[in-house]
Amino acid sequence: QVQLQESGPGLVKPSQTLSLTCxxxxxxxxxxxxxxxxxxxxxxxxLEWIGHISYTNASHYNPSLKNRITISAxxxxxxxxxxxxxxxxADTAVYYCARVGFTYGHIPYWGKGTLVTVSS
Amino acid sequence: SYEVTQxxxxxxxxxxxxxxxxxGQNLGDKFVCWYQQRPGQSPxxxxxxxxxxxxxxxxxxxxxxxxxxxxxxxxxxxxxxEADYYCQAWVGRTVVFGxxxxxxxx
Numbered sequence: 001q002v003q004l005q006e007s008g009p010g011l012v013k014p015s016q017t018l019s020l021t022c023x024x025x026x027x028x029x030x031x032x033x034x035x036x037x038x039x040x041x042x043x044x045x046x047l048e049w050i051g052h053i054s055y056t057n058a059s060h061y062n063p064s065l066k067n068r069i070t071i072s073a074x075x076x077x078x079x080x081x082x083x084x085x086x087x088x089x090a091d092t093a094v095y096y097c098a099r100v101g102f103t104y105g106h107i108p109y110w111g112k113g114t115l116v117t118v119s120s
Numbered sequence: 121s122y123e124v125t126q127x128x129x130x131x132x133x134x135x136x137x138x139x140x141x142x143x144g145q146n147l148g149d150k151f152v153c154w155y156q157q158r159p160g161q162s163p164x165x166x167x168x169x170x171x172x173x174x175x176x177x178x179x180x181x182x183x184x185x186x187x188x189x190x191x192x193x194x195x196x197x198x199x200x201x202e203a204d205y206y207c208q209a210w211v212g213r214t215v216v217f218g219x220x221x222x223x224x225x226x
Contacts, residue, residue: 037215047155047163047206049215060214063121096162105210106153106168113162 002026004097004111012091012118018084022097022111030055030075035100037107038071038082040093048093052100053080087118122211126218131226132197140221142190142207151210152190154183157220158203166205167192199225 008020022036029036037052051061053071061069065084073080084091094113100106124144132138142152152170155163165174167183170190180195190209194201202225207218 035213039215039217046204046220047157047208047217049217052215062214100215101168104151104153104169105208105213105215106151106165107155107163107208107215108165108168108174110162 002099002109004099004109006095006097006111006114008095008114008116010115010117012087012116013120014088014118015086018082018087018091018116018118020082020095020097020114020116022080022082024078024080024099027078027099028075029073029078029080033102035060035102036071036073036080037098037100039096039098039107039110040091041096041113042090042093050082050084050095054102089118092116092118122209122216124207124209124216124218126205126207126221128219129222129224131224132194133226134199135196138194138197138201138223138225140192140194140205140207140223142192142209142218143188144190144209144216145188147188147190147209148186150185152183152185153208153210154181154192155206155208156201156203157206163206194223197223197225201225 035052038050099109154167157163170185
C-alpha cells in the first residue's frame with residue numbers, strides 16, 4: 001500500500017521560504033509511470049495544484065506559482081520536496097503530497113496533509 | 121490557462137440522484153476524474169479516466185464526459201455522500217481542479 005507523509009514547519013514568517021518534504025513508502029519514486037505532486041488547500045477553500053516531478057526529473061508547475069516554486073526529488077531516499085519562496089498570508093494552506101498517474105492524471109494516493117500558516 | 125467550472129452547491133434528497141457538472145472548453149477531449157472530500161480529510165478518488173471507479177468505490181458513483189461537460193452522478197444518494205466534490209482535468213501533463221461543489225443531502 002502506497003503511503004505519503006508530509007513534514008515541515010507549521011509556521012513560516014512572511015517573505016521567507018516554505019520548505020516541505022514528502023516521504024514515500026510502499027513505492028519507489030523512480031519506478032516510473034507517475035508524477036509526484038504537491039497540492040494545497042487554503043482554509044475553507046478549494047484544491048490548488050502546485051506542481052509535480054517525474055522520476056526523470058521532468059517537472060511541471062502551476063503557472064500562477066511558477067516563479068516561486070521548486071520541486072525536487074531524492075530518488076535514493078524516496079522523498080520529494082517543495083520549496084516556495086517569498087510567502088505571504090495567501091500561502092497559508094493545508095499542503096498535500098500525492099501520486100499522480102502518468103497517463104490519466106488521476107490521484108489515488110494522498111498524504112494526510114500538513115497545515116502551514118504564514119504569520120509573523 | 122485552462123479552467124474548469126463547477127456549481128458551488130448542489131442539493132439532493134436521500135435516495136434521489138445527484139448530478140454535479142464540470143465545464144471546460146473541449147473537456148470531452150481530456151481525461152477527467154472526481155474526488156470526494158469530507159471535512160478534515162484528504163480527498164478520495166471516486167472516478168478516474170472519465171468513467172472508471174477505483175476499487176472500493178460504490179457502484180452508485182458514475183461519471184461521463186462529452187463535449188464541454190463532465191458529470192458526476194450519484195444514484196440513490198445517501199447521507200454519508202454529503203461532502204465536497206472536485207473535478208479535475210488532465211491537461212498537457214498538468215492538473216487542473218474545479219472550484220468544488222458542496223453536495224448537501226437534505
